[in-house]
Amino acid sequence: MINPFSYFSKDVAIDLGTASTLVYVRGQGIVIVEPSVVAVNQKTGKILAIGNEAKKMVGRTPVHIVATRPLVKGVISDFEVTEQMLKYFIERVHQKRFFLTPMPRVIIGIPIGVTEVEKKAVQDAAKSAGAREVYLIEQPMAAAIGARLPVQEAGGNFIVDIGGGTAQVAVISLGGLVISKSLRIAGDQLNQDIINFAQEEYKLLIGERTAEEIKIGIGSAFPSKEKKEMPMRGRNIVTGLPEEIMVTDEDIRRALEKSVRQIVQTIKITVEETPPELLADVMTKGIHLTGGGSLLRGLNALIAKETKVPTKVIEDPLTAVARGAGIVLENIDELNEVLAETEELEPPH
Numbered sequence: 001m002i003n004p005f006s007y008f009s010k011d012v013a014i015d016l017g018t019a020s021t022l023v024y025v026r027g028q029g030i031v032i033v034e035p036s037v038v039a040v041n042q043k044t045g046k047i048l049a050i051g052n053e054a055k056k057m058v059g060r061t062p063v064h065i066v067a068t069r070p071l072v073k074g075v076i077s078d079f080e081v082t083e084q085m086l087k088y089f090i091e092r093v094h095q096k097r098f099f100l101t102p103m104p105r106v107i108i109g110i111p112i113g114v115t116e117v118e119k120k121a122v123q124d125a126a127k128s129a130g131a132r133e134v135y136l137i138e139q140p141m142a143a144a145i146g147a148r149l150p151v152q153e154a155g156g157n158f159i160v161d162i163g164g165g166t167a168q169v170a171v172i173s174l175g176g177l178v179i180s181k182s183l184r185i186a187g188d189q190l191n192q193d194i195i196n197f198a199q200e201e202y203k204l205l206i207g208e209r210t211a212e213e214i215k216i217g218i219g220s221a222f223p224s225k226e227k228k229e230m231p232m233r234g235r236n237i238v239t240g241l242p243e244e245i246m247v248t249d250e251d252i253r254r255a256l257e258k259s260v261r262q263i264v265q266t267i268k269i270t271v272e273e274t275p276p277e278l279l280a281d282v283m284t285k286g287i288h289l290t291g292g293g294s295l296l297r298g299l300n301a302l303i304a305k306e307t308k309v310p311t312k313v314i315e316d317p318l319t320a321v322a323r324g325a326g327i328v329l330e331n332i333d334e335l336n337e338v339l340a341e342t343e344e345l346e347p348p349h
């Protein structure tokens with residue numbers, strides 16, 4: 001039956017990423033892409049800004065105003081902050097027009113490995129933000145649906161989602177995750193690797209933003225014929241003065257090598273653990289990479305070399321989870337089996 005109020009109701013799908021949060025509105029598509037950042041006044045504990053506004057404040061405001069990320073390494077670090085952030089994004093798209101305007105249905109993409117307590121916290125947060133029904137979906141599942149992989153068929157779909165805080169590896173078949181692994185090494189760690197490299201190699205103190213620019217500018221996982229270099233600006237730890245050093249793609253590849261190897265190793269182990277009847281499928285369809293971290297140059301080539309499975313980055317990897325969760329939102333009846341299972345938790349006594 002068609003809900004007579006559905007015209008006014010804004011169902012939404014949210015990708016709760018460690019680096020960015022995306023909001024998809026039913027019938028409209030993705031309407032919000034903002035950093036998963038909350039600015040908090042540490043003296044009062046008050047939340048000052050969320051998303052873009054919060055990110056802008058960092059480093060430009062007094063020191064007691066700090067930016068926190070609700071999801072650190074894929075784990076919800078602060079329930080209160082997560083709740084406020086979800087509430088803020090849901091309320092931005094859900095403007096109540098009438099008293100009777102029904103609250104929206106919300107689907108939230110969460111990292112794999114989130115505990116039952118964390119799942120419950122996310123659901124409660126969305127409910128207190130006005131959601132009528134809240135469903136959760138694991139991010140690799142949503143990404144696979146966003147990539148239009150046949151997740152409900154009896155074949156193997158191999159997906160790797162490399163975000164800011166986590167790299168998630170999953171094999172999906174018949175609407176469920178057959179294997180899932182989460183590694184707390186992803187884009188943020190690669191930035192940190194570059195910061196460490198600058199300090200150890202050149203006594204140069206660089207910021208996270210500079211490190212990320214270098215990673216995106218000349219970072220790679222696999223050598224290519226095209227040589228790249230870029231100035232790295234920071235402060236010399238010894239002299240205390242600003243300094244600029246030219247770094248090459250080779251330098252950065254070396255800096256990233258250890259973390260990249262750990263990500264590749266996790267993928268390799270997952271290939272080895274894939275049941276033979278699904279592996280044949282994976283061999284022909286290949287490994288699908290998604291998430292911002294998958295854009296590191298040559299990563300697909302390195303994974304293909306190490307696993308002997310063809311590997312490619314899916315189209316529009318930064319929005320796959322939100323688009324996939326959006327597809328589930330629009331077709332909830334046919335796709336409800338792909339949603340994450342949640343257990344009923346005992347209420348506290």
Ligand code: ADP
Binds near residue numbers: 016
């Ligand atoms: P999350 O899902 O955790 O919010 P995203 O999928 O948005 O994360 O990916 C964010 C990560 O991707 C960041 O660490 C960012 O530096 C990295 N990233 C974005 N673009 C590129 C690129 N072109 N090359 C390498 N890393 C990238």
Ligand code: MG
Binds near residue numbers: 018139161163
């Ligand atoms: Mg993500």
